[in-house]
Amino acid sequence: GENVEQHPSTLSVQEGDSAVIKCTYSDSASNYFPWYKQELGKGPQLIIDIRSNVGEKKDQRIAVTLNKTAKHFSLHITETQPEDSAVYFCAALTTDSWGKLQFGAGTQVVVTP
């Protein structure tokens, strides 16, 4: 089955700097890669996703890149703000998994003013 590894486990950045979280996956049949943000006491929120036929996607200050050959994808947050502080999870979905996402271990992002 699919295995997703996520790094780093914690990331501390200065407000205004960029943050990058990287994930690798094992199943070459994976074709959908969402990113979730989980704030304390809340459920995970879908913030951006990418399909396997796209190399990059942007939405304001966040972007995701996908390298299918290397089987890794990354989340980029630019101009970080204190409200970006949260746990971020990457995930992967294969076409024959009936909608079941495989999640990475999560990255605790702390943005310091």
Added chain:
Amino acid sequence: SAVISQKPSRDICQRGTSLTIQCQVDSQVTMMFWYRQQPGQSLTLIATANQGSEATYESGFVIDKFPISRPNLTFSTLTVSNLSPEDSSIYLCSVVRPWSSYNEQFFGPGTRLTVL
């Protein structure tokens, strides 16, 4: 995105008892999932609950411990039975929008369970 609510939002239970968690969606959805998130950990899928069929459980999770009902396309319950302190976790339901172009999955706010 779908609007998903869960009840209760949190509970403290005694060992040996059971807790039933409700998940309500504001629109009809076919695919619904139940996850467990242990303290400081990632999300682990418990089971898939599709309307009109029995729930499908992941390895390590059994129906006797986690019975699930899915009576219609907007509602599901997860019961955690015979509670032990190891069951202390956040339990989350999620849904896939039927009109989604590609399996976009949305989560409820979670139920925080503490077992004493």
